[in-house]
Amino acid sequence: MRLSRLPRLLGRLALAASLGAASQSVWSSSPVAYYVDAAFPLNAAEIGGDQLDALEVLLCRFGSTQLETAVVIGHAAADERNPELIARRRAERVGEWLMANAGWTAAQIYTEGKAAKQPVATNTTSLGRAKNRRVEIELVRASNRGAPLRQDCRPVWQDQLFSLSGESAMVMARALVRSGRVSADAPLSAALQARRLDLFEALASQGAGLKLTPVQHEGVARRALQSGQIDYFRHWIKTPDFAARRGELEELFLATCESRGSEGELAKLVAELHGEGLAIGDEKALACAVWRKSPVLAEAYLNAGAARFMTPQVVVDAGRAPAVLARLLVRGADPRARTAIGTMLFHTMRLDTTADVRRLVDLGLDINAQGRTFPSNRETTPLREALSYASVEVLDAMRQAGARLEGAGPLEEFRGNPDAQLWLLRHGSPVTDAGRTVVQIAAQDKGAVQVLAALRERGVDVGAQNTSGQSALGIAIERYRPDVVRFLVDAGVDTQGIVTYRVRTPKSALEVAESLSVMAHPVSISGMPAPEPFFSPDLQQRKDLIIEILQSTKRSDATL
Secondary structure (H helix, E strand, O other), rough: OOOOOOOOOOOOEEEEEEEEEOOOOOOOOOEEEEEEOOOEEEEEEOOOOOOHHHHHHHHHHHHHEEEEEEEEEEEOOOOOOHHHHHHHHHHOOOOOOOHHHHHOOOOHHEEOOOOOOOOOOOOOHHHHHHHHHOEEEEEEEEEOOOOOOOOOOOOHHHHHHOOOHHHHHHHHHHHHHHHHHOOHHHHHHHHHOOOOOHHHHHHHHHHHOOOHHHHHHHHHHHHHHHHHHHHHHHHHOOOOOHHHHHHOOOOHHHHHHOOOOHHHHHOOEEEEEEEEOOOOOOOOOHHHHHHHHHHHHHHHHHOHHHHHHHHHHHHHHHHHHHHHHHHHHHHOOOOOOOOOOOOHHHHOOOOOHHHHHHHHHHHHHHOOEEEEEOOOOOOOOHHHHHHOOOHHHHHHHHHHOOOOOOOOHHHOOOOOOOHHHHHHHHHOOOOOHHHHHHHHOOOOOOOOHHHHHHHOOOOOHHHHEOOOOOOOHHHHHOOOOHHHHHHHHHHHOOOOOOOOOOOOOEEEEEEEEEOOOOOOOOOHHHHHHHHEEEEEEOHHHHHHHHHHHHHHHHHHHHHO
């Protein structure tokens, strides 16, 4: 089934389906990428099991939209007997299935094998090789205005199984396994994924007759843990299947942190795993507890031997979780820890009180040390971090402790904390670009009038323009801010030649205000039709106030 080469198609919407052990379904707008968990067995090309599930879901998601072309590319892993042949056969088998089940013709389908030349994962591990034993499908619609792709698709057998319960569901699950349509663990995993806990409990009972291999048993247990089904997981760790792999299961400690279970239940489970002889092998589990801001889990991991993994990164990250940090410090963590990129507790710990500042200073932390809170960030000082949220009292305490203003940054960077902006102005923070500063201050949601007034007292021209010709008055009008407009007009700024983000040709302030829309535009949700704009009484009221302010100013000027 080798068809003619395809022309380049304009305005097409592609659907790439990788039938490899990749990741869970992911969709984007254009082009649409589709990934499913399904791997071809070693040296095999027949369609069945996971491959069949993936193709059924693919057809369901694609719907009835008219197809123009399907490109099917087969791939192999480097360790297969004849990668070129097996890759081509995989593509051909999928193409044949599409013709038989989707009603597409041979003229619409192109198949090709790429052997092992285009791996998506390393061939040095079994997981990587499984990902490379795949088929990629690109479906080209006849129109790029096709029906939306469905999000609720699953294999046909799952819909049939989910329509049943109790003994009926167990009978069907056994029939599916005996026929070879699914593996013994598939019904259990599907029930967990669909949150059909009643069905999962029925299928997990001894009466269900689903005999799992040790590997399948482990897989279901891990999925149960992730879904919060702690009892099933707890039962598994008492079985011979668990005991046989005890030395290879250190990562289960991290899995407990990533579970949906309650923190108390998970902490008990950590203790049970430790009691079964499992050892924590790295800092990942403790780091996860820090990320979850869970002192209960952190304590459980520390009791299970994680105290030796209180690395500088873990300790500094715990600054964002005070209750966890307290547990680490009690166990001997170094409060002066500093990460490889210079971050320390002064950068990550929220300083809500002056006592917080004094505590860190007394511990010997450098209040002027530079560091990055994240590798992609620029270096900052503790004062610069605190300016985004801290109270004036905390900032005063930092100043008294020796924090320097150098490098604090321009006022406009702290638009969410106008008190900090005023604090910087009181302490002589320089304003190097008046136009940029006043325009951005006028655009901020809180404290704009107070900060502009303080700038004016410092001698800054609140009527200055930025490099794009925009002024604070124009931006205040565009953002429907009558309070800021009144302040600026009273300050005597120029009301002519106004330029804003949307208005590029200079106009009078009154003209800009009169052109303001009073229609609100709701935020659109990805994949949904854009909602219609609607009339906003609030915008109408703000617009009227701004026009009234500008008209009264115009009349006053005419009288003079």
